[in-house]
Amino acid sequence: MLMREVNARLTQSELAHLGAGEVGYIRKMRSEEVSRCFPEAPDIDPSLDLWALFGADGTPILLTDNRSSTFYKAAEDELKTVSLH
Template identity: 85%
Template sequence: MMMKEVTARLTQTELAQVGSGEVAYIRKIRSEDVPRCFPEAPDIDPSVDLWALFGADGTPILLTDNRSSTFYKAAEDELKTVSLH
């Protein structure tokens, strides 16, 4: 039996909603990117390593200097974390 390959076409908006409320991603963030993603955050020393948790659609959830905190917050919110390459 031959399997057919099926290609789904999603709009950018539809793709942004995949995993919404269920999936989050964690990434290292530079201090100069903080105001764009977390406008309410104070000025942060550029030498501090920062980690951010984002919803599947890119919504910022948490900013911290402790990577483990992002995993704890994701678990608290019942979000599955994924790696981005």
């Protein structure tokens, strides 16, 4: 089998929409990061472990102190999930 390297280039817009509506990512957040992604959130106790679910394009979907909730919400929205560290 002959294999050939394919050099595919995506525009920023194409990259931003890659996985939209299909993929979500879950990541742990520190309380000081919350206001940047969830400006409507109240002040949060810094000792809490926080988890956030985002759309593939970075749109915030859910903030919780229960990691399992992020997976339930992703399943409800029919998103395949990936975790970011």
